[in-house]
Amino acid sequence: xxxTVDTANPEILENLRSELRRGSLIVAVxxxxxxxxxxxxxxxxxxxHGIAIDEGTLYPLLRRLEIQGLxxxxxxxxxxxxxRFYRLSPQGNVILIELLLDWENLSASIRAILQRPxxxxxxxxxxxxxxxxxx
Amino acid sequence: MELIDRYLQxxxxxxxxxxxxxxxxxxxxxxxxxxEEKEAALGRPxxxxxxxxxxxxxxxxLLLAGRYRKQRYLIDPxxxxxxxxxxxxxxxxxxxxxxxxxxxxxxTRQDLGKALGILFRYPFAALSVFAWVTLVFVVLDIIQVKLxxxxxxxxxTLPKLTKREPKHSMSxxxxxxxxxxxxxxxxxxxxxxxxLIFGPGVFVVHFxxxxxxxxxLFFVLVIVDMVHHTVNVVRPAWExxxxxxxxxxxxxxxxxxxxLINAKDLLVPTKAGDPNMQAVMNGxxxxxxxxxxxxxxxxxxxxxxxxxxxxxxRASNGKRAAVSL
Numbered sequence: 001x002x003x004t005v006d007t008a009n010p011e012i013l014e015n016l017r018s019e020l021r022r023g024s025l026i027v028a029v030x031x032x033x034x035x036x037x038x039x040x041x042x043x044x045x046x047x048x049h050g051i052a053i054d055e056g057t058l059y060p061l062l063r064r065l066e067i068q069g070l071x072x073x074x075x076x077x078x079x080x081x082x083x084r085f086y087r088l089s090p091q092g093n094v095i096l097i098e099l100l101l102d103w104e105n106l107s108a109s110i111r112a113i114l115q116r117p118x119x120x121x122x123x124x125x126x127x128x129x130x131x132x133x134x135x
Numbered sequence: 136m137e138l139i140d141r142y143l144q145x146x147x148x149x150x151x152x153x154x155x156x157x158x159x160x161x162x163x164x165x166x167x168x169x170x171e172e173k174e175a176a177l178g179r180p181x182x183x184x185x186x187x188x189x190x191x192x193x194x195x196x197l198l199l200a201g202r203y204r205k206q207r208y209l210i211d212p213x214x215x216x217x218x219x220x221x222x223x224x225x226x227x228x229x230x231x232x233x234x235x236x237x238x239x240x241x242x243t244r245q246d247l248g249k250a251l252g253i254l255f256r257y258p259f260a261a262l263s264v265f266a267w268v269t270l271v272f273v274v275l276d277i278i279q280v281k282l283x284x285x286x287x288x289x290x291x292t293l294p295k296l297t298k299r300e301p302k303h304s305m306s307x308x309x310x311x312x313x314x315x316x317x318x319x320x321x322x323x324x325x326x327x328x329x330x331l332i333f334g335p336g337v338f339v340v341h342f343x344x345x346x347x348x349x350x351x352l353f354f355v356l357v358i359v360d361m362v363h364h365t366v367n368v369v370r371p372a373w374e375x376x377x378x379x380x381x382x383x384x385x386x387x388x389x390x391x392x393x394x395l396i397n398a399k400d401l402l403v404p405t406k407a408g409d410p411n412m413q414a415v416m417n418g419x420x421x422x423x424x425x426x427x428x429x430x431x432x433x434x435x436x437x438x439x440x441x442x443x444x445x446x447x448x449r450a451s452n453g454k455r456a457a458v459s460l
Binding site: 056 | 164199
């Protein structure tokens, strides 16, 4: 039975959505940082591409990715303020390619599952739908 | 901007010392960039309410700072279920030990205060158990990560299939154990200090000598009852054992009831020699005798059902074994 978003539990949907986004966010951040950016512009750029990320998630993530060696950073002055610029490291580039491959494969697998013809209705469910359809 | 400075200061205080300044410099830039963007759009400085809204969007300082720390567990979620099971088991065993001690004190010294005192010390013992079991599991967690204990498991060591789901929930079984122990203590002490059972009525009537003669049997009954409740808690899937202990309990109950049925005076007057009282006592004794006989019939019927259940289970196990062969 299909439910619309209105009838589905919004909390469950939100939790599942955040789980789904969690891994993709890292790929998006790594992809964005192929070109050097600082936190604020990175967040704006992601938002423009439809990937909204709050500050409390982005900055700790950047720090973690830097500790893991996937990003490099340096402090520089711009617009009279010190800003920390991030960029993908060579190791981060290798990881990004691997992750993108996995992401493509996963996406293709899900598409294949969705394109598979749905199994025909069982005699019971067909009878039930007939009863429902009757005036 | 005082509000923003206060916010950043609060975040700073909650951050790990080593990265404090670095993180705050970066966050300051983020917040000021947001302020500049909003002020440029509005063409005026932000009001206090607008600053509050902006900071609330960033989240509570403790939560924001917390995200910079690595997520840590005292006990890893992968072994939490085992930790919980062991903690429950040890708590039950400690309760059982204390209840047995309370019953022993009640039976030998006939001191209700001391017996209940032992039971009332259980919350402190439980706290101590909780601390020790947790400590042991913290150490085990460290060791199991190093030894890869869960990577080396063998499916052949899994418990055998059970035929039926346990009848009672875990909380019901624990409650039955606790109340069973308390009722056992009350009964054993009450037999010695009968005002606990009869209340003020003890000045008129009390138990006949047969109840004291059967005292060791009552003691054993209480212990078997507690073992039964403990098995319900510790091994709820052990159907055969549970039914077996229940049969033993019913057999002992029947034996006790047999002696009571054959006893002459189950209740005796506290003050002897009153002819009016004697007539009342005769009526009371007849009523109690009937109640004991009814209890014996019910117990016998339930025991017969349990024995049938036990034998039926054995037969079906045999059949299943034959099929699987």
